Amino acid sequence: METPDSPRPKFRRRAEARPDEVLDAALELFTEQGYARTTVEQIARRAGLSKGAVYLYFPSKDALLEGLVTRAIGPLTGAAFEMIAAHKGDPRPVIGQFLRMLAAAMSDEKIRAVPLLVLHEAPAAPDVAALFRRAVLDRALPAITALLAQGVAGGHIRAIDPELTTRTIMGPVLAHMILSRVFGIEPEGGLQMEKLVENHLSILFAGLEPPKGDAT
Amino acid sequence: METPDSPRPKFRRRAEARPDEVLDAALELFTEQGYARTTVEQIARRAGLSKGAVYLYFPSKDALLEGLVTRAIGPLTGAAFEMIAAHKGDPRPVIGQFLRMLAAAMSDEKIRAVPLLVLHEAPAAPDVAALFRRAVLDRALPAITALLAQGVAGGHIRAIDPELTTRTIMGPVLAHMILSRVFGIEPEGGLQMEKLVENHLSILFAGLEPPKGDAT
DNA sequence: TGCTACTAACTGACCGGTCAGTTATTTTGT
């Protein structure tokens, strides 16, 4: 967790961004081997440090995992989620934007590595899982649910269950990412996250089309 | 893996199903704590045995994990998958059947525990992940893809990408299961796997409806 | 029925290795 910048170190022997370098190394190794099979010594070596130096920046191995998650969720502001939840009118364009953004993020290895890591280590690290959940899922899912409910109320989409439909919207992207990473399953010719999203959206939008003759 | 029945033991002190009991205990503990944090001693105790006795039935801790997966995928026959792939006509009823069956299976904790375990331990146990992949995913996904391709060719559904659409079909069920387990995220009032599937199918089927005026 | 011989099933102490975390010491920048 704490990247100790508060007690600002007057100078640093080599770089100034040591904690970040350590986290980068840890993320790589955790991703390759999992948390339990990665030793602090390995992390230190990859970051170009000795084991002891790692403990200068992080109080424990667990703190590295926690630090990775807090670093990843840091940039997430509530603003985007609130915009989604507050949208009036046909929700589909917003859903499209959201999914394309999500897909773009999940195509970047550096970004998707953290959620996948949390996924793998959740049973052994429930605190970290809860942290991630609160920062990400507990904000994203209700926003989409509200968006859908508003769309149903306004007659812009069919009368589906807003909460369950969030799964229909996001599930394919998540599943695609997880299957490709965990089992190496990919369509011929790469991950094709963009094509997946477009194909999915075309089905989804058609499936949400309200029946002819209405408008509240 | 090997449950040694071949050299049939003339008699057994207590039950005959000791290896199964050990696997049950292992599955519970692996699910609760993850593989790495579970000790063989814990497994033995929960199965009502000593650690040494576990090694009478399984050559290593890894073999327990492998044994769980082989036990789980044993009942899977190729017949069901072949039936799906060979179906002629509108694929939607078959997709509905398939998803409802999948949902029912994933509602049973004993059944879904194994895929989730594989998911968590895949980076540390690539062999086991590959085993699961070959037995399950490499059979299910191509079957659905073939079913969809046939449906498109016959004009029963819209001209979507068959391979990518498998993700739209299965993703929500998988994501729902994973989110609920990993993060404890559930809709109000339980997992509602059945309701999720019905809601999903209604959107999906409408989204696959072919445009008016065709039929090959 | 009761005794002996036999063995499958099981136990728990132990060994060897690993690794998170600590500390005494050295290096480096100012």
Add this chain to the structure above:
DNA sequence: ACAAAATAACTGACCGGTCAGTTAGTAGCA
């Protein structure tokens, strides 16, 4: 010279796997 930064050697706990020995059941025989 001094202190921050970093190191490398070390410690102690933990755990997978082994094995010599114990227990509880069966079989055969009288």
